[in-house]
Amino acid sequence: MDFTIEVNNNKVEAQKGETILTLLNRNGIQVPTLCYMKDMFPTGSCRMCVVEVEGRRNLVTACSEPVYPDMKIKTHSARVVESRKMIVELLLSNHPDDCLYCERNNNCELQGLANTLSVRERRISGNKNDYKIDQSSPSIVRDPAKCILCGRCVRVCEEIEGVSAIDYINRGSKTVVGTPYNKGLNVSSCINCGQCIMVCPTGALHEKPHFPEISAAIQDPEKTVVVQYAPAISVSIAEEFGLEPGKDMIGVLNTALRKIGFNFVFDTSFSADLTIMEESAELIDRIQNKGRLPMITSCCPAWVKYAEEFQEDYLDHVSSCKSPQQMMGALVKSYFAEKKQLDPKNIYSVSIMPCTAKKFEQQRDEMTHEGITDIDAVLTTRELVKIIKMYGIDLNKLEPELTDSPLGMRSSSGKIFGTSGGVMEAAVRTAYYKLTGEDLTQFRIPSLRGNEGRKEAKLNINGLELGVAVVSGLQKAADLLEEIKNGKDDIHFIEVMACPGGCINGGGQAIGANEEAVMKRMKSLYDIDETDSVKFSHKNPYIKELYERFLGEALGHKSHELLHTTYKKREVML
Amino acid sequence: MENTVESIMERYPKAGRDSLIPILQDIQNKQGYLSEEAIVKVGQRLKLPASKIFGVATFYNQFRFEPLGKHHIQVCRGTACHVLGSSSVLEELEKQLKIKSGQTTRDGLFSVEVVACIGACGLAPVIAVNGEFHARVTTDSIGEILEEYKEKELEGAKHE
Structure with a gap:
């Protein structure tokens, strides 16, 4: 132990250099995450893991913020929960509503988050994109319409496998994870290892069925x-x-x-x-x-x-x-x-x-x-x-x-x-x-x-x-x-x-x-x-x-x- | 083609990933667009995967991934043109040519690009075809303008 910080009004022992998320996980306090990947450098881009830190104007991402002495954190204040809920609602705003027919029904992180945060109505309705399903690969099927751009597949492909068959394409609301020149996965450098499927939170990636x-x-x-x-x-x-x-x-x-x-x-x-x-x-x-x-x-x-x-x-x-x-x-x-x-x-x-x-x-x-x-x-x-x-x-x-x-x-x-x-x-x-x-x-x-x-x-x-x-x-x-x-x-x-x-x-x-x-x-x-x-x-x-x-x-x-x-x-x- | 990319790369002897965008700009200036071959070549030199380069290039509006058409149409989407209806002009153009901005028709005759203000606000809404300005364009006049270029094309063919 290096110093103590305060989490939800309780004193908690902290180690210098660790992130808020590491500390919370060690103490059994669960904060939802999406873009976070264990043992990889945090990006803090999805903002699902935000917490309130006393003295800070904006909410901070627990996955990327190091702890410091006398830090005071609230992990589930009304403001924090409302913010997380809004993120999920926005992610759902252009998501295809076909959970019942989805490969990942009942095993979907997005569904799980919506459930935990009690999202029970559609307040925001966004334009749905019309991306085509990529069936070209003998191993992996990609459905960009279900992708929520968490980036975990992109990172695993680049950092663990050294392949980079996929990356973010376009900008802003038109961003999509795809292959160079939007060609099929079969002509990309994809090695079919399927680690992208393993980290995908939704049904955007799954194997080609043979049954x-x-x-x-x-x-x-x-x-x-x-x-x-x-x-x-x-x-x-x-x-x-x-x-x-x-x-x-x-x-x-x-x-x-x-x-x-x-x-x-x-x-x-x-x-x-x-x-x-x-x-x-x-x-x-x-x-x-x-x-x-x-x-x-x-x-x-x-x-x-x-x-x-x-x-x-x-x-x-x-x-x-x-x-x-x-x-x-x-x-x-x-x-x-x-x-x-x-x-x-x-x-x-x-x-x-x-x-x-x-x-x-x-x-x-x-x-x-x-x-x-x-x-x-x-x-x-x-x-x-x-x-x-x-x-x-x-x-x-x-x-x-x-x-x-x-x-x-x-x-x-x-x-x-x-x-x-x-x-x-x-x-x-x-x-x-x-x-x-x-x-x-x-x-x-x-x-x-x-x-x-x-x-x-x-x-x-x-x-x-x-x-x-x-x-x-x-x-x-x-x-x-x-x-x-x-x-x-x-x-x-x-x-x-x-x-x-x-x-x-x-x-x-x-x-x-x-x-x-x-x-x-x-x-x-x-x-x-x-x-x-x-x-x-x-x-x-x-x-x-x-x-x-x-x-x-x-x-x-x-x-x-x-x-x-x-x-x-x-x-x-x- | 290969030589073009090679000669451009020669101008960046110690190029790292920070030189990516200037290199892509040079290639586009020379060839009018970024071809697959060019991106792969640049990737080999800069040790960057093609997916990453395509990702960077698609982030910016300035890069095209198809060769320019014989007649390159720039549609101004600046403020004055916007107020006077340039979005419906663009929509009509895309409908008639059956392509989206950034693309080229199959016959290679026309390509469309959206640009910010081209400094002819008095003529709004304005489009430029091969640098030639067409003022106060309407959804009705689009067809006539396209027809004009198609006819020129036919005449040219007759003379040959």
Whole structure:
């Protein structure tokens, strides 16, 4: 404590340099915010968080104003509340009145504010704008009419992802968030990560829905409908059903998916194990044969697109491995189809991902082989939750079931793919085995765990010094690559994920999960790693069988055909 | 085109983001508008994303994003013209040409720009086509003025 200030006539301890908002939050006093973003520089532009400070003529924004000794604050005086209410009324004055039909109905910050501030009539009626919905992107739908210009998407795109696909266009009442020359998001530099959706307070941004096509496939008697879910999914849905955040729901998730009508349920963690087999072989090959280093992971499709747009020089550093989603897709329509004597053309392959960029990845040209698409449709976690509810399935009442064999069995290395640092840890475990013939006794690498945007470790494998780095949030990746360009040479392998914290905080996850919930998801994944008996991808018996019966060897001919891909420089408006 | 942007950039050897607006003005002076290619080029040099440059440029009325038409129409929206009905003149013009201010017709013949006072208040409401003034314009006379330029165009075509 540095000094005291007075809040609503009570003495409160304050720390020098903190903002009023930080102090209020610490003391459990809630002030509404809109443009405020935790851990980012405050702009104070929406003025929703205003408070009254004694001796000041105007109301001040709590998010941007530092505290000072003997400050006297009123957080909910009549003047303050009236001012906040007026802001909401003005925001609503040109807002489309279609809440009932809105993606974010009941989960909308604007609706929430109007409710808290008891806005019950329309006093101000503004001109509605006639912006068109941008449906051009394979991942993200933008509806500028619902945008309230809080700027959070613009900031996340610029400051966290280093992309700046969108910005404020025009001036005054004509201001709109948009792309250069108002072209579609599909031709912009957007990497489809969906972090903009995660921070959007209204229904102005949401993912492109895929369920109608999937539903049609389920009803088609000709089709065998196969589903896979990403490692992060089973630990990311519990709170949406009133359960403890982070709880692993894998058993009942299998049951629920079968009830919805999927014929086979697979776990993407299996193909994550496979990714590790291929990727660790590639890493060792690059090290031993003086290939391009550092090698960079390729499982995040937002990162891959970013590299294709912004990091042309590093494209041959990116691992040629397809992502686990696409590897699974390729195996379902080859290995699995052969096993079950199914015509690949009659298999409809769905994946459930905590990600919007996977919808883009699925439709990349490279992901279709002789007219057969690896994956046919992608659902986000949000879509999954909606569908489970739509089908009236009560997860609390379901008996857990197992995933289908053989593409459903995983090691815990595959499971920790869902968090930033997990891919690296899993890869190091298998690389160690491949180089030494022994398993790591200390399978944990603590310095690669946790919520920091950048983590590094130095490992010694039989005299081979291996430097590894893990980054999440693409601005962090850009910073690291800049350092490497400027001479940093102690890193041999980099894991990149576009979403801060990795897939557990992906752009397809439930809206409104706080940091604590995300950390619980992470803990849940590492808990699984502790308790699982198979902790190494190379120890997964089904992976061994896959190589023995079908693939041959890692980086072999069949692997190259099915599991590896290429990248190309992308011309977009940067 | 590329050379134009390049040669303009050469005049700003140590340009940072604070030089953005003068550079955009120079480009517009040379080319009549800001093309996508120009913005991308400037962005590469100044290390600014295209979205940011487009955002800055659209903030100001002075920048256009389409090439000028063969006949560039400036509509005065200064006080005197406003009082004498320039808003309906502009509305009629936009209706007849099927474009908004800042845009160019598909055939490239006309473009419209809104300007503040052009210093001919005695003639209000006034429009200037290629710098040639037309005084006391009404919603009725707009059609005749446009017709005049279209006819000139046809005659020109005949002679060729």
